[in-house]
Amino acid sequence: MQDAVMAALSTVNDPELHQDLVSLGMIERVVVEGSVAAVQVQLTTPACPLKGTIENDVRRAVLAVPGIEEVQVSFSAQVRTPQQPPLPGVKHVILVGSGKGGVGKSNVAVNVAAALARDGARVGLLDADVYGPSVAHMLGQGDTRITANEQRQMMPIEAHGLRFISMANLTRAGQALVWRGPMLHSAVQQFLGDAAWGNLDYLIIDLPPGTGDVQLSITQSVKVTGALIVTTPQDVALIDATRAVDMFRKASVPVLGVVENMSYFVAPDTGHVYDIFGRGGARKLGGLTVLGEVPLDPEVRQDADSGVPAVLAHPDSAAAQALREVARALAGRVSVETLSDFSADNLEPLPVI
Numbered sequence: 001m002q003d004a005v006m007a008a009l010s011t012v013n014d015p016e017l018h019q020d021l022v023s024l025g026m027i028e029r030v031v032v033e034g035s036v037a038a039v040q041v042q043l044t045t046p047a048c049p050l051k052g053t054i055e056n057d058v059r060r061a062v063l064a065v066p067g068i069e070e071v072q073v074s075f076s077a078q079v080r081t082p083q084q085p086p087l088p089g090v091k092h093v094i095l096v097g098s099g100k101g102g103v104g105k106s107n108v109a110v111n112v113a114a115a116l117a118r119d120g121a122r123v124g125l126l127d128a129d130v131y132g133p134s135v136a137h138m139l140g141q142g143d144t145r146i147t148a149n150e151q152r153q154m155m156p157i158e159a160h161g162l163r164f165i166s167m168a169n170l171t172r173a174g175q176a177l178v179w180r181g182p183m184l185h186s187a188v189q190q191f192l193g194d195a196a197w198g199n200l201d202y203l204i205i206d207l208p209p210g211t212g213d214v215q216l217s218i219t220q221s222v223k224v225t226g227a228l229i230v231t232t233p234q235d236v237a238l239i240d241a242t243r244a245v246d247m248f249r250k251a252s253v254p255v256l257g258v259v260e261n262m263s264y265f266v267a268p269d270t271g272h273v274y275d276i277f278g279r280g281g282a283r284k285l286g287g288l289t290v291l292g293e294v295p296l297d298p299e300v301r302q303d304a305d306s307g308v309p310a311v312l313a314h315p316d317s318a319a320a321q322a323l324r325e326v327a328r329a330l331a332g333r334v335s336v337e338t339l340s341d342f343s344a345d346n347l348e349p350l351p352v353i
């Protein structure tokens with residue numbers, strides 16, 4: 001019976017990876033007792049956007065096995081380690097970039113990181129926006145100082161279920177950073193290599209806006225899984241976003257998707273929807289997947305200023321839901337991007353039950 005259930009499961013494809021669950025090594029456990037089959041599926045991310053679809057497909061396929069009358073589907077999750085991990089203990093480095101400043105890149109980075117952590121992933125956030133570091137403020141840790149451990153490694157600060165490092169926690173408030181390229185390069189190297197990040201599924205890096213030294217330094221220092229581009233929908237932002245996309249392509253960094261931030265505004269008193277900057281503009285960035293449209297919402301700004309990401313402070317708001325969906329879609333894209341690493345040779349055999 002177990003074999004029949006496995007055969008049925010091998011007809012179920014992961015909707016995003018387009019391969020069957022058995023050959024992807026996603027079936028962790030199958031137990032058949034009488035007419036009841038219990039199937040445990042190991043997702044490739046705890047932030048899986050298509051968990052519900054997988055559950056329905058598994059149930060339907062296994063119920064078609066003669067003699068099975070009930071199917072219990074449970075989930076575990078493990079982010080797969082790529083063949084070439086970017087840093088020891090870190091599975092994926094994801095860059096968050098924008099062409100223009102002020103489009104909400106840091107806010108998206110913070111909320112995506114917090115949303116992934118809320119879904120159960122181990123998440124680090126590096127604020128590499130060295131000229132305008134806002135991550136510490138957005139996480140309510142503007143006054144916290146970075147300390148070192150006995151190995152003289154920088155200790156990331158823990159907040160809201162994730163760990164982060166920001167230049168703001170190394171310099172005095174209001175102090176400007178006047179650095180040339182080589183100094184930036186060595187700072188970036190230290191943030192990446194000399195920090196005690198520990199084991200992370202995702203290390204999100206909030207880049208400075210534009211296409212400069214820091215971006216170059218990071219893409220040359222570590223193997224990056226991919227980049228997320230944040231833009232607002234109007235043409236002047238899209239023109240700069242196109243430059244950012246071009247920069248990532250030149251650096252051989254896959255662009256995983258685009259977030260259209262401040263996409264629209266819903267008037268709280270009338271419910272009227274205003275397309276302030278021209279909702280849908282990000283779709284003009286040809287060939288790129290739009291992972292979400294996040295409304296302009298004063299609460300998002302207030303949450304950022306009060307140091308609690310909107311996905312945690314107001315999880316049911318439209319903006320928070322859009323940001324959560326962006327995080328899940330991004331996690332899905334990361335799994336797809338590392339699909340080539342899921343070759344059958346890497347899979348552990350199914351446990352014998």
Ligand SMILES: Nc1ncnc2c1ncn2[C@@H]1O[C@H](COP(=O)(O)OP(=O)(O)OP(=O)(O)O)[C@@H](O)[C@H]1O
Binds near residue numbers: 209297298300304
């Ligand atoms: N969807 C949104 N609704 C309301 N306010 C937002 C939204 N997204 C971002 N903001 C606010 O807009 C301001 C700019 O956002 P943020 O600092 O994230 O931009 P940025 O692109 O990282 O800027 P820079 O790169 O220049 O530092 C912040 O006050 C932030 O809280």
